[in-house]
Amino acid sequence: PLINMRYIPLDNLLNKFIKRAIDIVGSLFAIIIFSPIMLIVAIAIKLTSKGELIFKQERVGLNRKPFTMYKFRSMRIQDPNEEKSEWTVKDDPRKTKVGNFIRKTSIDELPQFFNVLRGDMSLVGTRPPTVDEYEKYKLHHKARLSVKPGITGLWQVSGRSEITDFEEVVKLDTEYICHWSMANDIKILLRTVQVVISGKGSM
Numbered sequence: 001p002l003i004n005m006r007y008i009p010l011d012n013l014l015n016k017f018i019k020r021a022i023d024i025v026g027s028l029f030a031i032i033i034f035s036p037i038m039l040i041v042a043i044a045i046k047l048t049s050k051g052e053l054i055f056k057q058e059r060v061g062l063n064r065k066p067f068t069m070y071k072f073r074s075m076r077i078q079d080p081n082e083e084k085s086e087w088t089v090k091d092d093p094r095k096t097k098v099g100n101f102i103r104k105t106s107i108d109e110l111p112q113f114f115n116v117l118r119g120d121m122s123l124v125g126t127r128p129p130t131v132d133e134y135e136k137y138k139l140h141h142k143a144r145l146s147v148k149p150g151i152t153g154l155w156q157v158s159g160r161s162e163i164t165d166f167e168e169v170v171k172l173d174t175e176y177i178c179h180w181s182m183a184n185d186i187k188i189l190l191r192t193v194q195v196v197i198s199g200k201g202s203m
Contacts, residue, residue, distance in 0.1 A: 009180040027116035059128035067120040070111035074099025125150025126173040157191040
């Protein structure tokens with residue numbers, strides 16, 4: 001059965017209001033708390049490699065609306081004449097030393113709190129696909145876009161990069177959407193802290 005044939009808790013206006021209010025308060029709190037770390041990382045990136053400080057990428061969000069997602073840049077600028085190879089995310093030689101650290105610790109994703117504050121993303125949700133990924137979606141995959149994408153979600157706390165089967169990712173996202181509650185969001189946020197500290201499934 002398709003997800004739009006079921007009751008989706010976040011279709012409720014009160015639930016949407018509560019979730020948005022928590023997103024605003026939570027993202028503002030995170031930006032204030034992590035601002036010293038973000039400043040240090042920004043300086044380190046600028047001093048150790050050439051290129052923009054922030055990596056910007058177009059993603060597909062709620063109801064297929066495109067938006068620009070922010071991350072700290074973790075890759076060096078590739079020479080146009082350099083031969084491109086099929087590297088995995090974990091052994092990609094384009095990653096800088098700073099980039100390797102911020103990827104492993106998920107610090108590269110801290111700028112996404114500004115995406116949450118703007119309303120493009122939520123603290124907890126599904127992972128937003130790139131435009132190329134979305135163009136390959138089958139009908140049941142598009143159910144992932146019925147809620148705002150999140151910085152973290154059920155997929156991230158269930159294995160992250162260790163889960164390579166996309167259908168399994170879709171299954172986890174569908175489970176999150178159909179059984180959404182504020183209590184579940186809080187559980188996922190707490191589990192996210194544990195995952196980040198342990199480094200499990202990090203890229």
